Amino acid sequence: MNIVVLVKLVPDLVEELNIDPSGAALDMSWLRLIINEFDDHAEEQAILLKERGGGQVTAIVPEYEGADEVLFTASARGADRLIKLGGDFLVANNHALARACAAVIKELNPDLVLTGVQANNDLDGPVGPTLAECLGMPYVGYVSGVATGDGKVTAMKEYPGGLKAEMQVKLPAVLGIQAAEQPPRYVAVSKVRMVMKTATIETRDAGALDGSGAPAVGRMFQPEAAAHAEMITGSVDDVADKLVNIFKEAGVL
Amino acid sequence: MSQDIFVVIEHLRGQVADMSYVMLGGARALSKAIGGNVVAVLLGHKAEGLAGNFAADGVLYLDHPALAEFTSDAYQKALVGLISEKQPRLVLLGSTSIGSDVAGGLSVKLGLPLVSSCRNFTADGKYVSQICGGKINAEGDLPSPTALVTMVPGGYKPDAGQSAQAPALTKVEAAGLDALRVSLAKYVEPESGDVDIAKEPVLIAVGRGIQQQDNVQLAEDLAAAMGGVVCGSRPVIDQGWLSTSRLVGKSGKRVKPKVYLALGISGAPEHAEAITDSDMIIAVNTDPKAPIFEFAKYGTETDLFDLIDPLIAKVKAAKG
Numbered sequence: 001m002n003i004v005v006l007v008k009l010v011p012d013l014v015e016e017l018n019i020d021p022s023g024a025a026l027d028m029s030w031l032r033l034i035i036n037e038f039d040d041h042a043e044e045q046a047i048l049l050k051e052r053g054g055g056q057v058t059a060i061v062p063e064y065e066g067a068d069e070v071l072f073t074a075s076a077r078g079a080d081r082l083i084k085l086g087g088d089f090l091v092a093n094n095h096a097l098a099r100a101c102a103a104v105i106k107e108l109n110p111d112l113v114l115t116g117v118q119a120n121n122d123l124d125g126p127v128g129p130t131l132a133e134c135l136g137m138p139y140v141g142y143v144s145g146v147a148t149g150d151g152k153v154t155a156m157k158e159y160p161g162g163l164k165a166e167m168q169v170k171l172p173a174v175l176g177i178q179a180a181e182q183p184p185r186y187v188a189v190s191k192v193r194m195v196m197k198t199a200t201i202e203t204r205d206a207g208a209l210d211g212s213g214a215p216a217v218g219r220m221f222q223p224e225a226a227a228h229a230e231m232i233t234g235s236v237d238d239v240a241d242k243l244v245n246i247f248k249e250a251g252v253l
Numbered sequence: 254m255s256q257d258i259f260v261v262i263e264h265l266r267g268q269v270a271d272m273s274y275v276m277l278g279g280a281r282a283l284s285k286a287i288g289g290n291v292v293a294v295l296l297g298h299k300a301e302g303l304a305g306n307f308a309a310d311g312v313l314y315l316d317h318p319a320l321a322e323f324t325s326d327a328y329q330k331a332l333v334g335l336i337s338e339k340q341p342r343l344v345l346l347g348s349t350s351i352g353s354d355v356a357g358g359l360s361v362k363l364g365l366p367l368v369s370s371c372r373n374f375t376a377d378g379k380y381v382s383q384i385c386g387g388k389i390n391a392e393g394d395l396p397s398p399t400a401l402v403t404m405v406p407g408g409y410k411p412d413a414g415q416s417a418q419a420p421a422l423t424k425v426e427a428a429g430l431d432a433l434r435v436s437l438a439k440y441v442e443p444e445s446g447d448v449d450i451a452k453e454p455v456l457i458a459v460g461r462g463i464q465q466q467d468n469v470q471l472a473e474d475l476a477a478a479m480g481g482v483v484c485g486s487r488p489v490i491d492q493g494w495l496s497t498s499r500l501v502g503k504s505g506k507r508v509k510p511k512v513y514l515a516l517g518i519s520g521a522p523e524h525a526e527a528i529t530d531s532d533m534i535i536a537v538n539t540d541p542k543a544p545i546f547e548f549a550k551y552g553t554e555t556d557l558f559d560l561i562d563p564l565i566a567k568v569k570a571a572k573g
Contacts, residue, residue: 013386013519014540026389041491095360095367118353120385125369125403129325129357138326138434139358142350142504154438158504159265159350162443162497167324170434176354178504179491213360215368215400218379218393229536229545229552239555240564243535244571246551250512250533252455252479253571 001055001148004105005046006115006127007074008089008097009033009064013120017222024217026121028090033066038116044180045146046114047078053148056080058108062089062097068201069192075199076187082199087206094127096211101127102134104204110172112153117141117176124214132174140167141176254398256289257341260309261296261332263351265323266440269303271411272347276404277308278413279374280345286378287395289342293420296320296331301422308416313339317427325354326435333362334428340399348403350504356403366396372522373408383407386521387544406526446498448482454511455481456531458501460524461488462517462538462557469494471561472516478568484508486524502527516557520545 011017012032020027046057058081059074061067071082087100105113113135118126132139144164145156148171155175157165169175232242247253258280263270273293280291290310295303297314298321304312315335319327332355336344344359346352348370360367370382375392382391383405395402450456457476463469469483476483484499484506501508503523509530516537518524525548528534536549537557546552553560 011385013388017385017388019389024393026385037488094357098357098361122369123382123384123391125357125360125367126353127357129354130361130367131357133358133361139354140325140435141354156441157350160270160503161507162500162505163265164441164443165322166438166441168436168438173434179487183492213364213366215366215380215396216393217391220389220391222388223383223390223547225547228547229534229549231546232551232553232555236555236559236563239553239560240567243551243553243564244567246533246535247479247512247568248571252481252512253568 001049001053001112002108002110003046003049003055004058004060004108004110004113005043005079006101006113006131007039007043007059007061007070008036008119008127009066009070010036010119010121019220023219025091025220033064035070036116036119038118038177040184041180042114042116042177043074043077043079044182044184045177047185048181049112049146049148050078058083058110060085060101060104062100063087064090071201072192072195072199073187076191076195077185082201084201084203085206086203087209092209093124093211093214094122094130095124095213096209098127098130098134099210100206101131105135112148112171113137113174114177115174117143117178123217126176128174128176135174137172137174138169139174139176140169142178143175144177144179145181146175254340255342256287257292257339258284258289259292259294259341259344261294261344261346261352262303262307263347263349264297264300264303267303270347270349272349272404272406274411274414275406275409276345276347276414278409278411279404281308281413282409283374283378286374286376287342292341294335296328296427304422305419306415306417307420308414309420312420312422313425314422315425315427317430319430319433320427322437323351324433324435324437325358326433327430329355329358329362330429331427332359335425336363336399342399343395344399344401346401346403348405352403356401360401365399365401367401367403368395369403371402371404383522386519387525388542405522407522444496444498446496450482450484450499450501451506451508453482455479456484456508456510456513457481458484458486458513458515458518459489460486460515460518463489466492466494468558471558475561475565475568478565486518515545515549518545519543520548
C-alpha cells in the first residue's frame with residue numbers, strides 16, 4: 001500500500017492572535033505555527049496502516065517555518081519518504097494548497113491519501129475534499145478508523161451523537177482523519193536529531209499558486225462577546241468558597 | 254441563473270438534523286437582505302415525509318435508491334447536476350460530517366467559490382465565518398454569481414427554520430448516480446459506556462488544559478466528591494484518557510446538566526454547540542481570552558491544578 005499523508009501547520013491558538021494592518025488577514029509575522037492536530041492523527045493512522053499491512057508512507061508538508069522539523073519527526077515515526085512543497089504557503093488558501101499538492105501526489109501514484117479532517121484556519125473548506133476532487137478520487141471525512149484490503153478501504157465515519165458509519169471506499173481515495181486509532185506516537189527529540197543526520201527531504205517547487213475558489217475577506221476581527229461570564233477572583237480559597245456557594249445555589253450540593 | 258438560496262437538508266436514518274433547520278433559518282434571514290426564495294434541497298429515497306416542517310418557499314426533492322443513505326460520492330454527483338442546472342445564488346450546506354464531505358468537491362468540480370464555517374449573515378448580506386477556534390471572525394461579500402457556503406451552528410435557532418405549513422415539493426430527476434465509489438456497509442451504534450452523560454445533572458468536563466492522563470484523576474476525585482461524572486472534549490478523548498462514551502461535542506454527546514464545570518476547556522465552537530443547553534456553565538481556564546468565558550455563567554482564571562484540591566475539601570465539608 002502506497003500511502004501519502006499531507007500535513008500542514010496552523011496558528012497555535014494558545015498564542016495571541018492579531019490582525020495585520022490590512023485588517024483582512026491574520027498577522028503572520030509573529031505567529032507561532034504548530035502541526036495541525038488532525039494532520040498529526042492522519043500521520044499516525046498512515047504509520048499504523050503501514051505497520052499492519054506493509055507499504056510505504058510519504059509525508060508531504062508545504063513550506064513554512066518549521067516544516068523540516070515536522071518532516072524529520074514524520075521520518076522518526078516511520079515515514080519512508082519526505083517531501084517539502086516549496087511555495088508561499090503561509091498566506092495560501094486551501095484551494096491553492098490542494099491544487100499544488102495534487103500535482104505532486106499524482107506523480108506518486110498513491111493508493112491512499114490521508115490528511116486531517118479540518119484545520120483551525122480553514123476558510124474555504126478543509127483541504128481534503130478539495131484535494132480529492134483535484135485528484136479525481138473519492139473522499140470520506142470525519143474518519144476515526146481505517147482498514148484496507150481487496151482494492152478498497154473501510155473507513156469508520158463519525159456522525160453527531162457518537163453514531164458511526166462503516167463506509168467502503170474504492171481505492172485510490174482520500175480520507176479526512178478525525179482521530180487515529182491510537183494517539184499520535186511520541187518520538188524523543190534525540191531520535192529526531194538522529195534522523196536529521198540520515199534522512200533526506202526532497203523539495204518540489206509548487207510554482208505559481210492558484211487560489212481561485214476561496215472567498216475574499218473584507219475584514220477580520222476578534223468577535224465581541226455578547227455576554228461574558230461573571231468572573232470569580234481572589235485567593236484560591238476564596239474562589240473555592242464562592243464555587244461551593246454557586247453549587248449550592250444550583251441545587252447540586 | 255436565479256437569486257434562490259438552496260439549503261441542502263441533512264438527515265440520517267429518518268431524522269432531520271437540527272443543523273438543517275439552523276440553515277433554513279439563516280437562509281430566511283439572508284433572503285430578507287438579498288431577496289430570492291429559500292429552497293430546501295432534499296436528497297433521499299422515499300423521504301418526502303421529512304419535508305413537512307421546512308420553513309422554505311419550496312422543496313426540490315431528489316429521490317433515488319443510491320441516495321437512501323448519505324454517501325459523499327452520491328450526494329456530490331446528485332448536487333453537481335442540480336446546481337449546474339438551476340444555478341442558484343447560494344447553496345448552504347452544513348460544516349458537518351455530511352456537508353463538509355461534499356462542499357469542497359463541488360467547489361472544484363463546478364468552479365464555484367466556497368465559504369466555510371459561516372456562522373451568520375449580516376443585515377447587508379455578508380458572510381461572517383468563525384475561524385481559529387472561535388477566536389477570529391472573517392467577514393466578506395458572498396462571491397457571485399453562485400457561491401457555496403458551509404455553516405456552523407450558533408447564528409440561528411433551529412425554530413427559525415421550522416414552519417407549521419408544509420412547503421410545496423417538486424420532484425427532480427437525480428442523474429449521474431452510477432459508478433459510485435463510496436458505499437455504506439452499516440451503521441455502528443454509539444458505545445453505551447457505563448453512564449449516559451446526556452442524563453447526568455453534574456458534569457466535570459476536562460479539556461486540553463488537564464495536560465496529562467494522570468491529572469484526569471483530579472477531575473474524578475472532584476466528581477466523586479460532588480456526585481457527578483467526568484466527561485471531556487475531543488483532545489482528551491483522542492488521547493485515550495477517557496472513553497468515547499464520555500465525549501462532549503460535535504461528534505459526541507449533547508449534554509444538559511444542571512452544572513457543567515469546564516476545567517481547561519477553551520470552548521471551541523465544536524464543543525460549545527453541545528453544551529449550550531446546560532443550566533449553568535462554570536469555566537476554569539487560565540486564558541482570559543478563552544471563548545468559553547463568553548457563554549459560561551461563571552468563570553475563573555485560577556489555575557485548575559491549584560483549585561481542585563481545596564475545592565474538593567470544601568465540597569466535602571459542605572456536604573458534611
